[in-house]
């Protein structure tokens with residue numbers, strides 16, 4: 001795959017200074033205009049855990065860009081740093097080095113309070129487990145991100161109705177999390193992640209705790225929302241089937257991007273085969289090929 | 291792995307949990323040991339003997355203290371064990387027998403108890419001097435308190451502590467025996483079962499709870515009224531009030547709170563604020579598990595504040611009470627011991643002298659109290675009350691403004707237990723008779739806070755002021771036991787000591803009218819010693835209540851914070867800041883600490899209000915002081931728990 005890169009200079013809104021930004025465009029995708037900004041840009045990300053003596057570099061310099069409407073999957077062996085990367089990208093954690101920008105906003109400079117607000121308004125999250133507050137009903141859980149926002153109730157109500165329709169959870173709105181199934185829980189999380197119409201949704205193994213049927217349903221929902229509503233999604237997964245729903249899959253190995261695959265016009269089946277093949281090429285270091 | 295190495299390892303790992311339990315243990319030993327040591331402190335014993343105050347109060351309170359501490363330790367141990375249930379389950383899962391686990395915990399507890407006993411006794415020993423000093427200060431005794439170790443106190447405390455260890459081990463034994471593996475793994479979750487739906491039954495119980503509390507309060511206001519006291523048995527009534535307020539409190543916490551919270555929540559139609567999420571909904575869901583402990587804390591708070599306030603009222607009223615018994619520094623009757631005045635002059639002691647002539651008349655009770663026979667119950671209104679009369683010209687020394695026409699009277703010095711029950715009204719007629727003669731007098735005025743006759747002269751009856759003419763007439767027909775009272779006040783404070791000796795000398799030589807006639811200072815000292823000891827003992831008890839309830843709340847909140855850690859993680863991740871989460875937690879803490887405190891204070895307010903006048907003459911100031919003191923101490927625990935939450939929230943992401 002050919003990668004073509006060029007550099008633009010732009011006036012940073014925050015620092016009021018000229019900054020360099022690399023824009024990567026990839027051959028078999030439609031050419032991105034220079035003015036069309038990526039939703040998420042990560043530059044030279046490094047993440048080191050531990051103190052001086054027991055230093056462990058988990059992310060070893062990653063450059064990454066996600067465009068609007070993309071559904072990006074991240075795959076890699078256990079311990080390769082997928083969760084770490086995601087946490088760094090979504091502002092839950094900070095990189096030791098490097099810059100993350102979302103909607104052109106560098107996260108590093110923000111204060112905790114602004115960062116929280118930013119997350120609430122611009123980002124959506126689905127985690128593997130412990131997604132919902134069990135003292136709240138499904139509806140209350142979904143509406144949580146709107147609790148301080150200025151979205152009018154009418155609009156919120158409309159969004160809610162549409163989302164629960166898409167996700168097929170309309171009739172469990174008044175139940176508590178301990179009264180619904182794991183798949184329903186994850187779909188509830190998806191609804192919560194989308195209710196504030198975020199610029200990008202981050203999902204860390206959202207299907208990890210589901211059986212294949214529930215997982216497929218959730219993924220189909222996500223794909224649907226990605227295609228029809230243009231939601232940008234970034235998902236970490238172990239599962240090649242799950243990854244085959246994505247439009248692009250990044251392969252992580254030893255804290256670096258090993259390679260990436262584009263779905264393009266391929267069918268899901270064909271893309272799934274590609275993913276399996278890539279995993280094989282990557283070798284048997286911890287990949288669970290099933 | 292040997293048993294001991296396993297114990298050591300698990301203790302090391304559990305230090306985080308242990309320190310709490312350990313603190314509770316040390317705290318208990320300190321309180322217990324210092325309280326027992328005080329009773330054996332020679333300076334204290336001397337002071338108590340000198341004032342003629344019995345140590346019986348001390349001893350009975352000691353048992354109450356033991357009881358509180360045992361309860362507290364059992365509670366702390368229960369919380370502690372619940373948190374470790376997973377670990378205990380794990381031991382069994384890898385094949386240890388229950389007996390082995392029990393032995394493991396036994397060793398742990400013996401180590402903990404021994405350490406706590408050692409540290410606690412050292413602390414308690416030091417604290418005992420401090421407490422003894424407070425006691426002496428309260429009794430206004432200047433004696434210097436020495437630090438003295440009592441073998442008796444030591445062995446007593448050791449026995450109690452050994453007993454405590456045994457009880458705790460029994461508790462652990464039962465817990466281990468009862469617990470299945472599954473329940474051990476779920477103990478943390480099971481503890482606070484969650485309410486789901488609200489049935490009409492819950493709603494009704496919620497309303498019943500509030501009604502019961504209201505009834506208890508209402509009933510308490512009439513507990514000591516004449517109607518209340520006569521239509522019902524006092525004791526039955528008291529138990530009724532107690533029962534209905536405690537049950538009401540429980541139902542309030544168990545149902546009413548959830549009911550109210552659910553209404554608030556329903557009104558938001560799904561759009562919850564972060565304060566609702568962390569305040570309203572968590573409180574609501576935890577009420578089932580928390581209701582009984584919150585009730586207990588409420589009741590203990592009410593009890594503690596109640597008894598402390600009542601004993602502070604007594605203490606606060608020591609001076610006023612002494613003044614009522616002996617309105618002047620020294621009092622002489624019928625000129626007996628009049629040489630006291632000469633002796634004072636000889637010593638160059640300045641004094642002021644007020645003389646009252648007095649006589650006795652019979653007053654019809656039914657006239658005084660405006661009661662018919664049915665209402666009066668145990669008061670026989672057909673009886674005559676015997677009241678002293680004082681001529682207006684003498685009374686002017688007290689109230690220079692007083693004026694009387696023929697056939698008028700002023701009733702004064704009427705504050706007593708009866709005055710609350712049966713207030714006197716001015717503007718009506720009363721019939722009195724002296725010897726064979728009857729008079730009808732119009733009550734011009736009723737003055738309550740005015741005392742000038744010694745209790746020996748007035749027998750605590752209200753005093754009638756009459757015109758000088760009428761007094762002379764009465765005097766002729768009546769031959770009272772005491773016909774004059776001379777009140778002597780010293781001008782200079784410094785002369786008191788000398789005057790006191792002179793007076794006592796005369797009294798010993800039986801020159802004073804009654805050999806049991808006390809001076810103002812003797813009354814005052816006696817009151818202060820007795821009330822000082824009482825307030826010390828009840829204050830100590832109140833502190834024990836406060837510290838135990840506060841600690842229990844704090845422990846519980848620590849547990850809740852741990853349980854909710856995951857929720858905080860989720861909330862922080864999806865974009866709520868530290869500060870926003872803390873705001874919700876403040877609401878929750880305000881509720882958890884504020885509610886039992888407020889209701890407890892309300893309980894104690896009504897309890898104290900119903901009968902405070904049995905204890906003294908001033909309610910508001912002592913009550914406010916005690917409440918301020920209690921609330922500020924209590925707040926420390928609230929603040930501690932907020933800090934704990936702060937830590938957890940901060941770590942959540």
Ligand SMILES: Nc1ncnc2c1ncn2[C@@H]1O[C@H](COP(=O)(O)OP(=O)(O)OP(=O)(O)O)[C@@H](O)[C@H]1O
Nearest residue numbers: 049050056058076077078079080081082083084085
């Ligand atoms: N908080 C932390 N402190 C120290 N090391 C950490 C921390 N979090 C993760 N690591 C280490 O970083 C490495 C990558 O962890 P990460 O969770 O990102 O892996 P992953 O790819 O998500 O694995 P999995 O597929 O099992 O979830 C691991 O070796 C882990 O031990």
Ligand SMILES: [Mg+2]
Nearest residue numbers: 082083084204
């Ligand atoms: Mg992971």
